[in-house]
Amino acid sequence: MTLRDVTILDARTRAATDAGAASVELLMDGDAFRGFYDRTSRALWAYLQRMTGDAGAADDLLQEAYYRFLRADVAVESETHARRYLFRVATNLARDRYRRSRVRPVTAPGEEADRAPDPAEAGQAGVDRRLDLTRAMDQLRPRDRAMLWLAYAQGASHREIASVVGVGTASVKPLLFRARRRLSALLSREEAPR
DSSP: OOGGGOOHHHHHHHHHHHHTOSOOOOSSOHHHHHHHHHHHHHHHHHHHHHHHSOHHHHHHHHHHHHHHHHHOOOOOSSHHHHHHHHHHHHHHHHHHHHHHHOSOOOOOTTHHHHSOOOTTSOHHHHHHHHHHHHHHHHHSOHHHHHHHIIIIISOOOHHHHHHHHTSOHHHHHHHHHHHHHHHHHHHHHHHSOO
């Protein structure tokens, strides 16, 4: 059973059990949640997978992020606000996971070759560039990965990035610059002859 299939009653029961509370108010009803989940789950899963480097962890964090989002006692003004709040919850969960483990996930040597290449990238050169980028992103700090992913894969504004990552809006531009510079240095190292 996926989180999308969880009913509001299930979420309330789990929240009441977890918190020891008699009742828990939720942000939205079942139909509204299903629609919100359908519109946001792919992007959030891709974000979590990029942050953690592990599809299994992304699955777990995705479910926990939606559960905490449902359980939260936060009034959201719009879908955009709800989406930002959800990404903020997911970012915090990924950071907590990283702090607990202090070990970055290592990809088995054969695993990278098993990934299906993006159809838009034809040829071995495109596959090699994608693998180099994946390896370089995995070596970045979680905050740098999150900022780069939000800025360039999701197209988030500086204000949205600041909200999700937990920094000031004015800090986003220099932090993105530094993250791009670190990524560039890692990619240069990958391209160096061995």
